Amino acid sequence: MGILSGSGNKGRKLILIVYLLVSIVILLFSAFFITQAIQAYTLYQYERGFSLLFTGVIGLALSLYMLSVYMRRPGLIRHKEVRRMVAVVECVSCSYRDRRDYVSGDYVMKESGGCPVCGGKTLVTEIYPEVVGRG
Ligand SMILES: [Zn+2]
Structure with a gap:
């Protein structure tokens, strides 16, 4: 019944930690891709820059979405x-x-x-x- 009953389930906690790490890794990769894109643009490599920027923005959106879902999880921030x-x-x-x-x-x-x-x-x-x- 109780989806909000915060009984500490170890498996669930591990999944949450892995989920958080994955979204942070995606975020870092996206930031890396975007800096690479900026570098490519400064070198006038527009095609390379565009694909890097595209990948970076998609990854950034995905990771921010994943993080917002994580933050909204009940019982995680408000344990009290x-x-x-x-x-x-x-x-x-x-x-x-x-x-x-x-x-x-x-x-x-x-x-x-x-x-x-x-x-x-x-x-x-x-x-x-x-x-x-x-x-
Ligand atoms: Zn009655």
Whole structure:
């Protein structure tokens, strides 16, 4: 369930480190290609310069994109708060009200099965993140 539950998985951490290293290496290569391109242009080697610049810019865009994806990973920068999504389910006929884990595809006012008290319809009425622990 918990994609955000920051239980330290060694394999996953290794993948993240490799991912980060790969994007940094691509970034360095791109910078190298761009400096080579500038050098080629100063030597009037326009064709060589263009292909170097092209490769450099593509690599730069790719590595920056990879880094931005890395930065946006949950639980990596903010280790302190572990949140999980909670959905509140209410019955339309009686006063039954319950909280359960958010399930992918939940939205407010979605029908959520039968009421365990009266058998009536229940609706998702709230969806919010709940802090479950600090680490
Ligand atoms: Zn009910």
